[in-house]
Amino acid sequence: MADLLVKMRGDATSLPAKHPVRNILVAGLGGFIAIALLAYLADSLETVLIMGSFGASCVLVFGFPDAPFSQPRNVILGHFISTLTGLTFVILFGPVWWSVALAVGVAIMLMMASRTVHPPAGSNPVIVFLLQPGWDYLFFPTLSGAVLLVLVALLYNNLSRSDNYPKYW
Template identity: 85%
Template sequence: MTDLLQKMRGDAAPLPAPHPVKNILLAGLGGFIAIAVLAGLADSLETVLIMGSFGASCVLVFGFPDAPFSQPRNVVAGHCISTLTGLVFLMFFGPVWWSVALAVCVAIMLMMASRTVHPPAGSNPVIVFLLQPGWDYLVFPTFTGALLLVLVALLYNNLSRSASYPKYW
């Protein structure tokens, strides 16, 4: 028990270095532009293109675009795998507590096995269980919104930084 408590105290490592103000401003602007594009298109097309988890995706693709979790395949496939998993568990087992927990569990494992881990997508099964949408939720907003988010990230990150985005497909 004392070993567990000792581990919970942490390693006393120093905080990460602060981010340069320019990077902070560019990341915030990128998130604004991406969500504005999705919201504006959704409004004009009268369809749903935004999920709550897309806000967290913006943190990664604009704040940490070089991270493996931020690469396009991770964003699109991670969101689709997790939403599909949530829909399958909802449809087959219903909106019960153990089903949503199992859906999150399976979504994590599938993303890890397919090398498409995108942490914000881990919330998609929970979102599915809260909204209880139909199968079309996989296309609108999940796939279409994630794809548009990546397209904005491709343009914005390559215009605003000297490094290229993505690191891999």
């Protein structure tokens, strides 16, 4: 037990370096543009294109676009796999506590096995259990919203930065 408490104290590593103000502003503007576009299209088309987890996806694709978690395949497939897992579990087992927990665990394993880990997508099974939508939720908002988010990230990140986005497909 004492060893566990010692480990919980951490390594006393220094905080990460501060982000340059320009990077902070560029990331915030990117997130604003992406969610504004999704919200505008959803309103205009009278369809659902936004999920709560897309806000966290914006943190990654605009704040940390070079990270593996931020690459297009991770964003799109991570959201798709996790939502599909949530829908499958809620339909097969119902909205019970152990089913949502199992859905999250299985979604994590599937993303890791397919090399498509996108941490914000880990919340999708929970969102599915709270909303209990139909299968169409897999396409609207999950797949369509994730694809639109990546399209905005492709344009915005390549216009606002000197580095290429994405690092891989």
